[in-house]
Structure formats: structure tokens, C-alpha cells
Amino acid sequence: MRIRHAKDFCAGIMFLLFGAAAMFFSTGYAIGNAANMGPGYFPFALGAFLVVLGVACLLRSVLWKSGSQPWPALHFKPPALVLSSVVLFGLLLRPLGLAVSAIALVVLSSRASHEFRWKEALLNAAVLIIVVLVVFVYFLEFQVPVWPSFPADRT
Amino acid sequence: MELLANLALGFQTAVSPMNLLYCLVGAVIGTLIGVLPGIGPVQTLAILLPTTFSLPPVSALIMLAGIYYGAQYGGSTTSILVNVPGEASSVVTCLDGYQMARQGRAGAALTIAALGSFAAGCFATVVLAVLAVPLSELAFKFGPAEYFSLMVFGLIGSVVLAAGSLLKAVGMIILGLLLGMIGTDVTSGIQRFSFGIPELADGIGFVSLAMGLFGICDIINSLENREKRDILKSKLTGFWLSRQELKESAPAVLRGTLCGSLLGILPGGGTILSSFTAYMLEKKSSRHPESFGKGNIRGVAAPEAANNAAAQTSFVPLLTLGIPPNVVLAMMAGAMMIHGVQPGPRVISSNPELFWGVIVSMWMGNLILVLLNLPLVGIWVRLLSVPFRLLYPAILLFCCIGLYSVNNNTFDIGLTAFCGLLGYVFHKLECEPAPLILGFILGPMMEENLRRGMLLSRGDASVFFTRPLSLAFLLMAAILLALVALPSIRRGRATAFKEK
Numbered sequence: 284m285r286i287r288h289a290k291d292f293c294a295g296i297m298f299l300l301f302g303a304a305a306m307f308f309s310t311g312y313a314i315g316n317a318a319n320m321g322p323g324y325f326p327f328a329l330g331a332f333l334v335v336l337g338v339a340c341l342l343r344s345v346l347w348k349s350g351s352q353p354w355p356a357l358h359f360k361p362p363a364l365v366l367s368s369v370v371l372f373g374l375l376l377r378p379l380g381l382a383v384s385a386i387a388l389v390v391l392s393s394r395a396s397h398e399f400r401w402k403e404a405l406l407n408a409a410v411l412i413i414v415v416l417v418v419f420v421y422f423l424e425f426q427v428p429v430w431p432s433f434p435a436d437r438t
Numbered sequence: 439m440e441l442l443a444n445l446a447l448g449f450q451t452a453v454s455p456m457n458l459l460y461c462l463v464g465a466v467i468g469t470l471i472g473v474l475p476g477i478g479p480v481q482t483l484a485i486l487l488p489t490t491f492s493l494p495p496v497s498a499l500i501m502l503a504g505i506y507y508g509a510q511y512g513g514s515t516t517s518i519l520v521n522v523p524g525e526a527s528s529v530v531t532c533l534d535g536y537q538m539a540r541q542g543r544a545g546a547a548l549t550i551a552a553l554g555s556f557a558a559g560c561f562a563t564v565v566l567a568v569l570a571v572p573l574s575e576l577a578f579k580f581g582p583a584e585y586f587s588l589m590v591f592g593l594i595g596s597v598v599l600a601a602g603s604l605l606k607a608v609g610m611i612i613l614g615l616l617l618g619m620i621g622t623d624v625t626s627g628i629q630r631f632s633f634g635i636p637e638l639a640d641g642i643g644f645v646s647l648a649m650g651l652f653g654i655c656d657i658i659n660s661l662e663n664r665e666k667r668d669i670l671k672s673k674l675t676g677f678w679l680s681r682q683e684l685k686e687s688a689p690a691v692l693r694g695t696l697c698g699s700l701l702g703i704l705p706g707g708g709t710i711l712s713s714f715t716a717y718m719l720e721k722k723s724s725r726h727p728e729s730f731g732k733g734n735i736r737g738v739a740a741p742e743a744a745n746n747a748a749a750q751t752s753f754v755p756l757l758t759l760g761i762p763p764n765v766v767l768a769m770m771a772g773a774m775m776i777h778g779v780q781p782g783p784r785v786i787s788s789n790p791e792l793f794w795g796v797i798v799s800m801w802m803g804n805l806i807l808v809l810l811n812l813p814l815v816g817i818w819v820r821l822l823s824v825p826f827r828l829l830y831p832a833i834l835l836f837c838c839i840g841l842y843s844v845n846n847n848t849f850d851i852g853l854t855a856f857c858g859l860l861g862y863v864f865h866k867l868e869c870e871p872a873p874l875i876l877g878f879i880l881g882p883m884m885e886e887n888l889r890r891g892m893l894l895s896r897g898d899a900s901v902f903f904t905r906p907l908s909l910a911f912l913l914m915a916a917i918l919l920a921l922v923a924l925p926s927i928r929r930g931r932a933t934a935f936k937e938k
Contacts, residue, residue, distance in 0.1 A: 291603070294867040298609045305616050308631055312623075318897025322623040322630055325885040329616050336609045343605065355866040361661035362862050365654065365834065366855045372838045373851030381839070388838060389831040395661050396827040407828050411835055423489070425843045 287347035289354040295340030302333030364395035380430045381420070385412050441567060444794050451795030452802055457500050460493065461799050464501035465806045468508020473818045474829060475516050478528070479749075480872075481656055482509035483769040484648040485833065487776075488840030495777040496792045500799040502773050506766065507559075507803045510709070510749055511811060514551045514742055515818055518544060528745075530717045534730060534737030541733050545677040548815055550687050552808050554739045555746035558695040559804035562750035565699050566757075567797055570786060573758040577783035582891035583901050587911035589884045592761040594915040595705035596876050598922050606869045614874035617642055618881025625889060637849040642857075644772035645841060646850050647878060650857020651864070651871040653837055657830045658862055677812060679735075687739035690720055694743030702748030705755060705763045709745040716744035750800055756781050757793060760883070765872040768879045 286292045305326050315321030368391035375384035386408045393404035419425045451457060467489075471482040486505050490498040510528075517528040518535035531551065538547040580588070597607040620631045621641025632638035679687070697719060698712040720740045721730045730737045753770075755763045760782030762768040771781045779789060786793045811818070841850045864871050895901035902908050 290867045291606070294606050294609070294869055297863070297867065297869075298613070301613055301616065305619075305631075312628065312630060313626070316897060317892055317899065318895075320889045320892060322626045322628055325888060326616060326619045326630065329612050329619075333609060333612045333616070336605060336612065340605055340609065357866070358662050362658045362859065365658050365661070366858055366862075369654065369834065369838060369855040369858070370852055372835075373842075373848040373855070376838075376842060376848055376851070385835055388835055392831045392834050393827065395658075396830075398825070398827045403828070404831070407831060411832055414832075415835060415839060419839050419843075423492075425839065426846060427839060427842060 286344055288344040288352040290352060291340050291347070292344035293355070295337045295342075295344060298333050298337030298340060300337075302330045302335075302337055305330030305333065361395045365392050368392035368395075377428060378432065380428045380432065381415065382412055382429060383431060385415060440571075444571075444790070445567060445798060447791060448794030448796075448798030451496060451791045452500065452799040457497055457795065457799065458802070460497045460501040461504045461803050462806055462810075464504025465508040465511075465803050465810065468505035469512040469515075469807070469811060469818065470508075470821065471833075472509030472512025473515050473821055474512075474833075475520055475822070475826075477509075477656065478513050479506055479509040479766050480648075480769060481652045482506075482512075483766065483773075484645070484652045485837055485840070487645050487648065487769070487773055488844050490773065491776065491844060495774075495779055495789075496795050498777055499770075499774065499779075499792065499796050500803075502770060503796055503800050504803045504806070506749065506770070507746070507800070507807060510746065511552070511555065511807050512818065514555075515548060515811070515815065516822065518547045518551065518738070519819060520822055528713075530713045530741040531738060533717070534732070534734050537731065537733035538735065538738065543733065543735075546679050546683060546735065547738050549677045549679055549812060550683070550691075550735055550739045551742040552812055554687070554691040554694065554743040556804045556808045557691050558698060558743035558747035559750055559801060561695050562699050562702070562747040563797060563801040565747075565751050566754055566800075567794075569703070569751075569754050570758055570793070570797075573754065574783035574786050577759050580907070581905070582887040582894065583905050583908045584911070586884060586887040586891055587902055587908040587915075588759060588761060589880050589887070591911040591915040591918075592705040592755070592763065593873070593876060593880065594918050596764060596873050598918050602868050602870060604919075604922055606867075607873050610864070610869050610871070610873040611877040614877025615881040615884065617647070617874070618878045619885070624882065624886060635849075637845075637847065637853075642878075643844065643850050643853065644776065644878075645844050646854040647857050648769060648772065648875065649837055649841065650854040650859075651861040651875065653833070654854065654858035655861030655865060655871075657833065658858070659865055660826065661830070683735050687735050690736040690739040691743040693719060693723075694740035695747045697740075698744030698747030699751045701744075702751035703754050703763075705761060709748045709752075709764070709766070712748035713741035713745040716740040746804070753797075753800075757785055757796075758783055762876060762879060765875050768875045771879050 309323040309327035309330060312323035313321030314323040314327060368388045371391060372384045372388040375387055389408035389411055390404050393399055393407065416429070420427060420429060452461070467486060468482055471477060471485060472479060483502065483505060490501050493501065513528040514531050514535070517531040518539050521532050521536040535547045535551070538544065593611050597604060597611060618641070620638060622629050622639055629639055694716040697716045701712040701715060717737060717740060720736045721727050724730065724736065752763045752767050755761045756767045756771055760780070762771040774781050779785065779792065838851055841854055842848060844850055861871055891901060892899070902912060
């Protein structure tokens with residue numbers, strides 16, 4: 284048995300896992316019966332259906348006839364840097380405020396581009412902070428902490 | 439006459455200075471974001487959703503509708519000038535629009551796109567206004583069984599038009615339905631799948647899901663592709679159409695409008711299907727089919743009219759039946775729910791000024807776009823020359839601030855990053871995220887109707903097949919599925935999607 288369609292194979296595994304997890308956790312809620320469904324009934328049924336679809340996907344990936352399909356090409360840098368910059372922004376916003384976390388977000392995410400230059404990214408960050416302060420904080424009056432707050436300042 | 443009275447009510451609401459301003463602002467920032475290559479209406483709506491949250495519901499919806507049309511219009515501008523479509527429905531515009539631009543007729547292409555869209559928008563607004571009342575009255579006769587079957591039909595319809603594997607698209611719907619289960623169960627009040635995380639008690643935030651799957655994920659994909667874009671450097675002149683061009687494009691606009699208005703109403707229809715169909719129609723009916731793809735103005739006029747007409751008439755199923763026919767309208771549905779308006783037949787009777795106000799504002803929005811965009815096109819073009827490496831950190835930053843402002847918590851930001859990761863995985867596995875969003879929106883409603891329907895029939899599932907309307911919806915869903923599974927149509931579908 285050979286995996287001829289790698290993307291279908293992985294998608295099958297993914298559906299299988301999600302479906303099985305849905306079924307497993309649904310059993311923790313009342314299932315009820317067809318006339319009087321509990322909170323677990325519908326998700327359990329959906330999970331079972333998803334498992335079936337996952338298996339179908341897996342079967343298709345090994346029975347695939349028209350030419351072998353490659354494994355998806357993975358580049359680590361863009362997703363890792365972009366996603367981690369978003370997470371970092373979330374973590375820094377409350378303690379350090381918008382100004383600092385915006386610099387962190389812009390500089391870190393800029394590194395995901397193959398044309399990254401330090402000077403340019405820092406300049407971009409500086410311009411964006413001014414834009415954001417004027418538009419979001421001053422005009423739209425978003426309730427966002429702007430500057431770092433130190434434990435002593437908190438009341 | 440009732441129609442006129444309704445439209446008058448709509449005008450009263452839409453023409454109030456504040457709402458007019460929101461319509462204008464929406465259209466402008468919609469265009470601003472939509473003009474960026476690779477960003478279409480879905481991404482634009484996802485990115486800009488939080489900016490409307492502080493507004494009253496009517497103004498927010500008017501602004502969102504403005505954003506939608508603005509983004510779509512911006513998308514055609516990009517297609518014509520850069521040959522990078524923001525979304526699938528502008529793919530067709532690229533074919534002839536970019537060729538026209540290379541022949542120095544970019545101005546004319548932009549003009550006909552704007553005028554064609556406006557003409558189509560006027561007609562589609564009337565269609566929407568005429569159809570809305572009778573359809574919503576029909577919907578009042580629906581019981582839970584009919585609703586459940588209608589949703590099945592709607593979901594299947596959305597799958598048929600998704601590119602790629604049918605099996606995976608159905609899987610994505612189910613996954614979306616399951617994600618919609620997270621949070622407090624309406625019927626029993628217990629929390630499902632929230633794993634003790636208090637922020638998940640109300641379910642996954644729609645904004646986080648949409649922004650992660652579309653906004654952030656698309657940024658990552660663009661970064662991976664490293665595509666080089668050649669922007670048209672020549673100066674834009676000649677916005678006036680020649681007499682010959684006008685004579686050729688006017689009937690094309692008319693045909694495109696009719697085609698789009700009709701196809702927009704169907705579940706799973708909407709802008710992609712209608713612009714493709716309108717283009718094919720023009721090409722087939724032309725005496726010189728070989729001139730298409732080489733800068734034929736009819737190839738710009740018809741699909742642009744069709745996709746704008748469809749964009750408008752696809753509000754019909756959402757506002758009258760509560761079923762979003764495609765992913766853009768699912769965004770609108772999500773936004774309505776966040777504002778406490780449940781899309782469905784009750785909108786017209788309980789919120790008439792909202793309903794008619796939004797309809798009239800769609801027409802206003804189109805007018806604003808014509809008046810605004812042609813003079814401002816120079817600015818949009820300049821925006822296109824800002825390099826992507828400077829733009830995407832800005833988009834990320836705006837997304838993050840917007841996300842924080844939704845609930846004033848940082849959990850949503852992390853959740854969005856997680857959804858972005860999911861979206862990245864989906865993209866790698868060629869699983870379309872659009873059906874997932876539709877499933878997510880319809881999930882809770884579907885479960886509720888299933889439970890009510892089965893309760894009423896005392897657990898007898900045959901109720902879905904014995905009630906005539908319900909049976910009709912299920913049959914239509916089955917026919918759609920069968921059609922797609924047929925080998926000949928499957929091949930046709932594959933080539934249709936390959937043309938992009």
C-alpha cells in the first residue's frame with residue numbers, strides 16, 4: 284500500500300482526529316434519544332460523520348489512480364514568524380502597552396519577508412505607531428493601554 | 439405602492455447624514471483595503487469587522503455593505519491594473535481588463551467596470567426590494583423541518599461551487615458545524631467543548647475565526663509565494679468610452695446584470711458563478727469569440743455587471759430566509775448576529791428601517807463608488823506601488839488592535855493566531871475554508887431546528903421527507919450532489935476553476 288495523494292492522506296487524518304475527538308467529548312454530555320436530543324446528540328453524530336469522511340479520504344489517497352500527488356511543500360519561516368508576532372502582541376499588550384507591542388509585532392513579522400531590512404522595518408514601525416495612535420486611540424477612542432504600566436502604578 | 443412606501447422609509451434611514459457618512463467611509467476604506475493585491479471582499483470584511491462594532495446596528499450594517507462593495511470595486515481595479523485578482527470573482531476581469539490596460543485603455547476599462555457595476559446595482563436593488571417581502575412571507579410558513587432541509591440545501595450548494603475535492607469540502611462543512619457547537623448550548627444551557635476556558639463560554643468569536651482563516655492566513659500565503667507583480671507604470675488617461683465601446687458594452691452590461699441577478703439568489707451562487715457564467719455567455723454569443731482575452735471590452739463589462747448584481751441579490755436569501763448563500767454573506771450574517779440582529783424573515787417585520795435602510799444604502803454605496811473612485815483612481819494606483827513587505831505588518835497591526843477592541847481581551851488575539859495556523863494547515867491540504875465558515879454560522883441554527891423538528895415528530899425522522907417543501911429542498915440538494923459527482927460535469931468544473 285502506498286500513499287499516492289499525500290494531501291488527501293493528511294486531510295483524512297485531520298478529519299479522523301477531529302471527528303474522533305468530537306465523538307469522545309460528546310459522550311461527556313447527555314446524548315438523549317432521537318425524540319429528545321441532549322446536548323451531546325448532534326455533535327456526536329457530526330463527529331461520526333466526520334470520521335467516515337476521514338476514512339473515505341484516507342482510502343482515496345491510497346487508491347488514487349491518476350498520478351502520484353506530492354507532499355505539501357512547507358516553508359517554516361513565514362507562518363512561524365507571522366503567527367508568533369501576533370501571539371507576542373497579545374502577550375505584551377496588557378503589561379507593556381500598545382506602543383511597545385506594536386514595535387515587537389511589526390519588527391518580528393517583517394522578518395518573515397525575504398526582503399527584510401532592519402532600518403526599513405523600524406521606520407515602518409515608527410510610522411505605524413503614530414498612525415495607530417492618531418486613528419485608533421485619538422479618533423476612534425479605542426480602549427487600549429498605550430504605555431507600559433508598572434505594578435506600582437496599578438491601583 | 440407598498441414597495442414605494444418601503445423604499446421611502448429606506449431613503450429616510452439611509453440618507454440621514456450620519457448613515458450617509460458611514461456609507462461613504464465604508465466604501466472608501468473598503469476600496470482602500472480591497473485594492474491591495476490578494477485581498478478580496480472576504481478578507482477585507484474580516485479585517486474591518488471590528489471597526490463597526492461601536493456603531494448602532496443600522497449604521498454598522500450600512501458601513502459593512504459599503505465596505506463590501508468598496509472591496510469588490512477595489513478588487514476589479516487591481517485586476518485591471520496589476521493582473522492579480524483579489525478574489526475568485528475578479529479572475530474573469532483580469533482576462534480582458536489587464537489586456538485593455540496593456541493596450542493603454544486602462545481608463546476605459548475602469549470606467550466601464552464602474553458604470554456597469556452601478557447599472558447592475560440599481561437593477562439588483564429593485565430585484566431585492568421586490569422579492570424580499572413575498573419570500574419572507576413564505577419563510578414564515580416554514581417549520582423546523584423545512585429550515586433544517588433548507589440549510590442542508592444551502593450548505594451543499596456552497597460545496598458544489600468550492601474548488602477542489604467534494605469530499606474534503608463536505609468534511610470542512612462538518613468541521614465548521616462542529617466548531618459552531620463550541621460554547622453554551624442554547625437548549626440545555628450547559629457548556630460544550632469549552633474545556634473550562636471562560637472565554638470560550640460564548641463560543642469561538644466569529645471575528646477571530648474569520649480573521650485567522652482569511653486575513654492572517656492569506657498574508658502567510660502571499661509571503662510564501664514571493665510573487666513579483668508588474669504594476670502598470672504608464673499614466674492613466676482616457677476615462678471616456680468611445681462611441682464604439684459604449685455601443686458594444688451597453689448590451690453586455692444588461693446581459694451580465696440579468697445573469698448575475700438570477701444566479702446571485704441561488705444558494706452557493708453569488709459572485710464567482712455569475713461572473714464566470716456572464717463571461718462565457720458573452721464569449722459564446724459573440725461573433726468574434728477569439729477577441730476575448732485580448733482586451734475585448736465586453737469581457738470586462740458583462741462579468742463586472744454580473745458580479746455586482748449577484749453581490750446584491752445574494753442578500754435575498756440572507757435577509758429573507760436567514761441562509762447566507764456564500765462566504766461573504768456568511769460574514770455579513772456573523773456581523774448581524776454580533777449586533778444582535780438575527781438574520782431571517784423576521785428582520786423585515788421587526789426592523790423595517792434596518793432592512794429597507796440597508797437596501798437603499800446599497801444603491802447609495804454604488805453611486806458613491808462611481809462618483810468617488812474614478813476621480814480617486816490615481817490614489818488607489820499609488821497605493822498599489824507600496825511594497826507588500828511594508829503593508830502586511832500594518833495589516834497585522836490593525837487586525838490585532840481591532841481584535842483586542844472586540845471584547846477588550848487578549849485571548850481573542852491568541853485564538854486568532856491559532857485559527858491562522860489552522861487556516862495555514864487547511865491551505866496546505868487544499869481544504870477550502872469557505873464551507874467551514876458557512877457551517878460555523880449555520881451550525882447552531884441547524885442543531886436547534888433538527889432538535890425542534892424531531893421533538894415535534896416524536897423522534898420520527900421521516901418528517902423531513904413527508905413535508906413537501908422540506909422534501910423539495912432535500913431533493914434539490916441531492917440533485918446538486920449527483921450533478922457534481924457525474925464525471926463529465928466534474929471535468930467541466932475542474933477546467934472552469936483552472937482558468938484562473
